[in-house]
Amino acid sequence: xxxxxxxLKVILLGDGGVGKSSLMNRYVTNKFDTHLFHTIGVEFLxxxxxxxxxxxxLQIWDTAGQERFRSLRTPFxxxxxxxxxxxxxxxxxxxxxMGNWKKEFIYYADVKEPEKFPFVVLGNKVDVTxxxxxxxxARQWCQENGNHPYYETSAKDDTNVAAxxxxxxxxVLATEERxxxxxxxxxxxxxxxxxxxxxxxx
Amino acid sequence: MAADxxxxxxxxxxxxxxxxxxxxxxxxxxxxxxxxIRLVDKDGEVLVEYRPLEDSVDPSNMLCAGKDSSSVMEWxxxxxxxxxxxxxxQHSYETEWDMVNAVSFKKKTCSNGEGALNHSxxxxxxxxxxxxxxxxxxxxxxxxxxxxxxxxxxxxxxxxTLHFHQGGSAEFLDSLRRCxxxxxxxxxxxxxxxxxxxxxxxxxxxxxxxxxxxxxVHKLKKDPYVTTLGGFSKVxxxxxxxxxGAEEQQRRRPPEEVADLLGEVIPGLEINxxxxxxxxxxxxxxLGVRPEVQRGEPLSTEQWAEHQDTxxxxxxxxxxxxxxxxxxxxxxxxxDVWKFLLGYFPWDSTLxxxxxxxxxxxxxxxxxxxxxxxxxxxxxxxxxRLRDCKSLIEKDVNRTDRTNRFYEGIDNPGLxxxxxxxxxxxxxxxxxxxxxxxxxxxSPLLFVMENEVEAFWCFVSFMDQMHQNFEExxxxxxxxxxxxxxLLRLLDQKFWNYLESQDSGFLYFCFRWLLIRFKRELSxxxxxxxxxxMWTGLPCQNLHLLVCCSILDSEKQKIxxxxxxxxxxxxxxxxxxxxxxxxxxxxxxxxxxxQIKGCKDLxxxxxxxxxxxxxxxxxxxxxxxxxxxxxxxxxxxxxxxDRGQGAFANGHGxxxxxxxxxxxxxxxx
Numbered sequence: 001x002x003x004x005x006x007x008l009k010v011i012l013l014g015d016g017g018v019g020k021s022s023l024m025n026r027y028v029t030n031k032f033d034t035h036l037f038h039t040i041g042v043e044f045l046x047x048x049x050x051x052x053x054x055x056x057x058l059q060i061w062d063t064a065g066q067e068r069f070r071s072l073r074t075p076f077x078x079x080x081x082x083x084x085x086x087x088x089x090x091x092x093x094x095x096x097x098m099g100n101w102k103k104e105f106i107y108y109a110d111v112k113e114p115e116k117f118p119f120v121v122l123g124n125k126v127d128v129t130x131x132x133x134x135x136x137x138a139r140q141w142c143q144e145n146g147n148h149p150y151y152e153t154s155a156k157d158d159t160n161v162a163a164x165x166x167x168x169x170x171x172v173l174a175t176e177e178r179x180x181x182x183x184x185x186x187x188x189x190x191x192x193x194x195x196x197x198x199x200x201x202x
Numbered sequence: 203m204a205a206d207x208x209x210x211x212x213x214x215x216x217x218x219x220x221x222x223x224x225x226x227x228x229x230x231x232x233x234x235x236x237x238x239i240r241l242v243d244k245d246g247e248v249l250v251e252y253r254p255l256e257d258s259v260d261p262s263n264m265l266c267a268g269k270d271s272s273s274v275m276e277w278x279x280x281x282x283x284x285x286x287x288x289x290x291x292q293h294s295y296e297t298e299w300d301m302v303n304a305v306s307f308k309k310k311t312c313s314n315g316e317g318a319l320n321h322s323x324x325x326x327x328x329x330x331x332x333x334x335x336x337x338x339x340x341x342x343x344x345x346x347x348x349x350x351x352x353x354x355x356x357x358x359x360x361x362x363t364l365h366f367h368q369g370g371s372a373e374f375l376d377s378l379r380r381c382x383x384x385x386x387x388x389x390x391x392x393x394x395x396x397x398x399x400x401x402x403x404x405x406x407x408x409x410x411x412x413x414x415x416x417x418x419v420h421k422l423k424k425d426p427y428v429t430t431l432g433g434f435s436k437v438x439x440x441x442x443x444x445x446x447g448a449e450e451q452q453r454r455r456p457p458e459e460v461a462d463l464l465g466e467v468i469p470g471l472e473i474n475x476x477x478x479x480x481x482x483x484x485x486x487x488x489l490g491v492r493p494e495v496q497r498g499e500p501l502s503t504e505q506w507a508e509h510q511d512t513x514x515x516x517x518x519x520x521x522x523x524x525x526x527x528x529x530x531x532x533x534x535x536x537x538d539v540w541k542f543l544l545g546y547f548p549w550d551s552t553l554x555x556x557x558x559x560x561x562x563x564x565x566x567x568x569x570x571x572x573x574x575x576x577x578x579x580x581x582x583x584x585x586x587r588l589r590d591c592k593s594l595i596e597k598d599v600n601r602t603d604r605t606n607r608f609y610e611g612i613d614n615p616g617l618x619x620x621x622x623x624x625x626x627x628x629x630x631x632x633x634x635x636x637x638x639x640x641x642x643x644x645s646p647l648l649f650v651m652e653n654e655v656e657a658f659w660c661f662v663s664f665m666d667q668m669h670q671n672f673e674e675x676x677x678x679x680x681x682x683x684x685x686x687x688x689l690l691r692l693l694d695q696k697f698w699n700y701l702e703s704q705d706s707g708f709l710y711f712c713f714r715w716l717l718i719r720f721k722r723e724l725s726x727x728x729x730x731x732x733x734x735x736m737w738t739g740l741p742c743q744n745l746h747l748l749v750c751c752s753i754l755d756s757e758k759q760k761i762x763x764x765x766x767x768x769x770x771x772x773x774x775x776x777x778x779x780x781x782x783x784x785x786x787x788x789x790x791x792x793x794x795x796x797q798i799k800g801c802k803d804l805x806x807x808x809x810x811x812x813x814x815x816x817x818x819x820x821x822x823x824x825x826x827x828x829x830x831x832x833x834x835x836x837x838x839x840x841x842x843x844d845r846g847q848g849a850f851a852n853g854h855g856x857x858x859x860x861x862x863x864x865x866x867x868x869x870x871x
Contacts, residue, residue: 068638
């Protein structure tokens with residue numbers, strides 16, 4: 001990798017109200033707005049950063065969490081390089097739902113090798129005093145579900161937010177380096193071609 | 203099969219088996235007939251064909267080979283057949299794999315005995331073909347793999363059950379849905395009743411949600427039919443791509459895939475590209491000059507007073523609406539006039555009648571409110587739907603317009619009202635419940651009404667218009683996106699082509715605009731203005747779509763000059779929020795309406811969207827007579843009253859039930 005900037009797409013998934021938008025805004029604009037609206041539809045922000053000598057543009061996608069919007073949310077999973085599974089430590093249900101979010105992502109993002117795909121787990125709102133999910137439980141879940149890195153974050157206090165996103169970048173770069181030896185980057189084009197040709201010839 | 207020129211193959215799947223009982227009494231000695239199923243368009247008639255495999259390939263050999271070689275792997279998973287295989291596909295393949303091993307074992311015992319497979323002519327007797335038009339129902343069952351049972355309208359004909367050992371039944375049903383309407387039988391959800399009167403394009407959207415019912419989740423596979431139709435826009439893609447570097451193309455991969463998937467979710471764009479029946483292809487239409495229009499002053503309290511008779515009936519309503527359309531209302535009037543605009547108060551009601559109505563509606567409101575208020579903690583523990591609604595509402599109320607004085611701070615009474623009205627609406631329409639976005643629609647109403655009961659009933663009226671946006675299938679959203687596409691294409695073919703070339707023809711970037719009627723795009727007070735103007739129903743129906751056109755018209759130059767791609771367009775549009783000038787947007791929207799109205803050769807689909815066919819302007823137009831029978835497509839946006847009645851009936855149904863049984867029983871869905 002030379003001085004070239006690579007574009008990485010990461011997506012924040014998790015129940016409504018766990019703080020996905022707040023995490024994104026804290027990381028990209030370093031602001032926290034208690035009056036933030038709940039997300040309707042899909043939004044994304046870009047952030048340039050350097051990780052271990054790699055220049056990266058991180059494209060962070062944020063989605064509406066309600067089940068009703070699933071079919072209009074899931075197409076945007078495509079092409080993600082990393083998935084940030086998010087729950088809120090003061091909401092045990094959001095923790096319990098993480099498995100579903102992971103499944104939904106793997107299915108709709110069309111992940112070829114789920115066990116190798118980089119996930120990072122974020123337990124947000126650690127600033128609140130009444131926790132419903134302990135750090136141990138969260139770590140255990142991460143361990144049992146593919147050894148995902150776990151970060152306890154607070155978008156409000158700016159705790160661990162950058163660390164979590166940077167970890168996501170590292171995980172992606174690590175997987176890319178692994179696969180680069182095996183597959184030439186042109187695979188993407190080859191994948192798309194058969195479909196285009198059939199549409200021309202049929 | 204490729205040499206088949208007179209047929210158009212819409213779908214094809216190999217590895218479809220018939221389990222034929224050999225009939226010699228031995229239960230284990232099932233004959234397995236392997237073959238392929240195809241959906242073929244033959245001169246407009248869609249046929250389902252089942253053909254057993256050629257004799258040269260003996261399925262029993264293949265099954266046995268599968269145990270220790272890779273041949274079954276190739277046979278089942280040829281890369282052309284499955285460009286996408288997500289986790290589910292892999293899972294189902296694993297179960298297929300298990301099954302193959304099991305069957306191959308069985309087969310061996312078979313061939314050791316006397317049940318060896320017969321050959322070609324024996325298998326040919328399993329071939330069958332029928333027209334989709336003759337199909338009465340398809341029953342879908344699962345048993346490790348899925349199998350389909352076809353029932354024809356001619357009841358005497360019975361067809362063998364088809365076992366999709368290699369998967370593909372979901373895709374087959376998807377393709378079938380494009381030719382026929384499939385709906386679940388009320389008696390048995392596994393049984394899909396078939397009718398071909400309507401091409402149920404909208405159904406494919408539902409598949410995404412319904413797939414789980416059958417456990418057959420292969421939706422991501424693109425079928426050839428869509429690919430063919432989509433080919434149109436791809437041509438322009440290549441042209442644009444030619445100007446971009448190869449690297450640029452690579453970076454565009456995810457957006458293209460996202461767009462492809464959106465295309466499956468929002469069906470109908472294919473229609474846009476090829477018009478429903480093929481004869482109304484829109485070529486370049488000269489729209490003529492866009493007229494200059496002026497906005498007016500808001501309706502004043504004096505004007506409003508002049509429009510009332512002594513008993514409080516509202517006079518000369520069309521004129522009143524015209525003034526409101528042109529300039530909106532002064533803020534003081536909103537509390538009164540919105541109730542009429544939304545249809546909560548009839549225009550011709552007297553003051554007395556309205557007071558009586560209010561009394562009745564107040565009772566009704568509090569009866570419904572009591573229903574959820576009186577649910578005990580214990581009941582709530584056993585009512586997950588209510589619990590979910592409640593938790594979602596609590597979360598969203600705390601994230602709605604919190605900078606507005608009416609809702610700011612902690613423990614603001616405005617927040618409690620917002621919460622209570624939304625909870626009561628759940629009781630009013632439990633099937634819909636609470637969907638994100640509804641708090642955005644309620645907030646301005648409550649702000650203006652400053653009264654729980656009146657805000658609730660105005661919200662009910664507004665929701666009658668917006669209901670479809672929030673329903674399970676989001677039909678309202680799909681319809682609007684398709685309609686908006688038609689308008690944009692008419693207004694500026696070049697811009698439309700650009701959007702398509704950037705995989706943005708599904709107009710996903712307008713999602714938030716349409717879902718909550720620009721609530722997040724404009725300042726709070728501009729939202730009030732826009733909504734009251736929209737509620738006049740002037741100058742045509744679906745003004746909000748022209749508002750979209752108006753905004754995009756102002757942005758298209760930048761979008762094209764900057765060569766924005768899929769992501770950039772989405773970002774750009776999202777970031778227009780709070781930067782729009784409502785009066786300018788409305789001025790242009792009206793001008794666009796007049797421009798389209800003045801156009802002679804207006805495509806019928808566009809007149810339908812804007813409701814030009816129903817008024818006198820085009821009534822004398824011979825063109826509209828010719829095309830009148832084409833008015834088969836449902837009204838683009840059912841009138842508020844239509845939906846209102848539906849929603850009302852629903853609400854009353856709930857009420858009646860609950861009043862008979864006391865509190866809380868309306869939770870039974």
